[in-house]
Amino acid sequence: MAATTAAIDYESNSSDVFNVGSGVATDVLTIATTLQNLLGVMVPTEISGQYRVGDIPHNFAALTRIKAVLGFNPRVSLEEGLRRFVSWVKGEQVHVCRYEDSLRELTAKGLFK
Numbered sequence: 001m002a003a004t005t006a007a008i009d010y011e012s013n014s015s016d017v018f019n020v021g022s023g024v025a026t027d028v029l030t031i032a033t034t035l036q037n038l039l040g041v042m043v044p045t046e047i048s049g050q051y052r053v054g055d056i057p058h059n060f061a062a063l064t065r066i067k068a069v070l071g072f073n074p075r076v077s078l079e080e081g082l083r084r085f086v087s088w089v090k091g092e093q094v095h096v097c098r099y100e101d102s103l104r105e106l107t108a109k110g111l112f113k
Contacts, residue, residue, distance in 0.1 A: 006070040020068065021061025022078045034079060053111050069102040 003020040010016070032045045051057075066072045076084070106112035 002075055003066065003070070003072050006066075006072050010070055016069070018066040018072075019061040019063060020066065020072070021063070022074050022076075022081070023061055023063040024078065025058070025060040026078055029076075033084070034082050035086065038083055039089075050112065052106060 003018070007018065028046065029047060036042050063072070063074070070078070103112065
């Protein structure tokens with residue numbers, strides 16, 4: 001929320017784009033494990049090596065520009081952010097899981113390898 005507020009207050013005539021995140025590289029398995037622990041639901045987790053066309057293998061939010069221009073520094077750790085996310089999720093109504101449908105659609109469109 002601090003990044004959003006800083007961007008709203010930022011006066012510029014351009015359409016600036018800023019990365020927002022913790023600035024710390026975190027692997028997918030760590031995210032999955034943390035979410036499982038916070039949700040209290042342990043599910044088999046497998047890193048399949050499959051990817052969508054255009055996906056990149058490693059990514060993290062470089063914060064150099066947002067720090068310099070907006071003075072933004074992360075105030076919430078990744079784990080605390082995930083904890084807040086899980087709190088929000090638990091308050092939402094459960095919908096039908098369409099994960100398998102999404103995989104079929106991506107494969108049919110040639111967007112999944």
